[in-house]
Amino acid sequence: MSVLIAVEPVNGTINKGGFELATFARLTADQLGTEANALVLGNASNAGELGKYGIHTVHTLQHPNLEVFDSQVYSKVIAQAAKQLGANIVVVRHTANGKSILGRLAILMSADAVSGVNAAPQAGSVFTVSKSVYSGKAIAHYQLSSNTKVLSLMGNALQPQFLGQEVNPQAISLEVGNPKLQLVSRETETGHVPLPEAEKVVSAGRGMKGPENWGIVEELAAALGATTACSRPVADTGWRPHHEHVGQTGVAIRPNLYIAIGISGAIQHLAGVNNSKTIVVINKDPEAPFFKAADYGVVGDLFEVVPRLTEAVKKFKNA
């Protein structure tokens, strides 16, 4: 019995999401009186750092067949590792890839599965985990009775914690099948943190009047080191790219800071963002529904308020 995390490095390094996973696995293992190990799929310069976040042994696997992500290949490898290492709980990240592994592992390992777990398991006699459901409108608790469990952990669900020492990764030998998917091309967006992982998000809506006005939003985001997002109509009319659309039918996010500029706060928008730790709303309409979901509110014209906020942030950073 042990906990195993499967970590996929992004561009040759394990990112914060991987360390969150390590912390989650360790907290889970501590509750169950067992240890947490890691399987790193692909090349990562910082694999040993997983030890700092509580991982006992870091197993690394490099194989040309892992260069394209084929969930069929990855899942079989992870299930094999779990068997070999005697792990009965496998945790992956709740990313596009992680989600496609989770469902397969549930079948392959005949495991109880919960996707998008949002906190460490609750202490108690029955293994209980929670996730946000109805796009953030409610929380569901799952009690897992099967001995074998597979979970995917939501990004930003917990902060990585130092729970151990850096370790020397060890190569593991596992059979890696041939992928059926063939990679044609890959486009990486560099220079900013992807939305689901971003700790700070600056988001703007129809109040911006047009795409030509987005400069002030980007400047505020740059000053804060934040990722930009938008409401659905803004993406639908092509003012901003689709991947920036947050909400019930867009990306669901839970950053530490969400700044909403010229967004009314429709229920479908709130659904995807109301798990944010701190919400700031800037809107000229004091009746805008978003203020009810906000921690800090500013009633005013965004074209004046936003540049002022950017200046204040810069002043604070330089102080």
Place this chain on the structure above:
Amino acid sequence: MKILVCISKTPDTTSKISFVNNGKEFNSEGIQYIMNPYDEWYALVRAVELKEKNGGSVTVINVGDVSSEIVIRKALAIGADDAIRVDVSPESSLQVAKEIAAHASGYDLVLTGKETIDYNGAEVGAMLAELLDLPYVSFAFKLEKEGDNWLVSREVEGGTETLKVGGPIVLSAAKGMAEQRIPNMQGIMMAKKKPLNVVASIGAEKGSVVASHEMPPAKSGVKMIAPDDMDTLVKLLHEEAKVI
């Protein structure tokens, strides 16, 4: 080309969500149900477009009781040719995937939405792919047929990728795949005559089910800051909220 689209019924996006029976049961009073938007706007519409272009047929499948028939008829009105309803109220993704798998062989393409807007699981597609032993591409925003292959673009962490794969495959559809279609009068009339086959459940196991629900903690109330005093906002974000 034979395409199967998995559709589910979810509460309308404007629904106020609440629970009864100590948080164990969803309170369906006054709830309007719709077809899960990802299933409808992206998976189904793309399936119909591919059929229009390449010929073939589109079947929709739903695991649900008779109350699902309204969304099934809508799918037929949008352009599906026939429908299967597995007659059981599902309680978990595993149960849905197993019930669907029993009817999902012989298709060139099996489509789901990227997730449902109720339990946000994003699990059924992957489970189905494993049960059918087929390749799976999740979060696809573009899908084209190229000879015997599928050309698929999908969202990944920090970017996008385009993949080539021979059929049959299972795929989950995300935004970008297609544009929402409003069924027209002719579609609605024709939908009434299209076959909707109700089949018995195979009694698939449920695996993990929800034990209870609760509502997220309410915000403690908004603090208003004067629009000309952004220094105070920054100070509060630093000292009180500790986010910058």
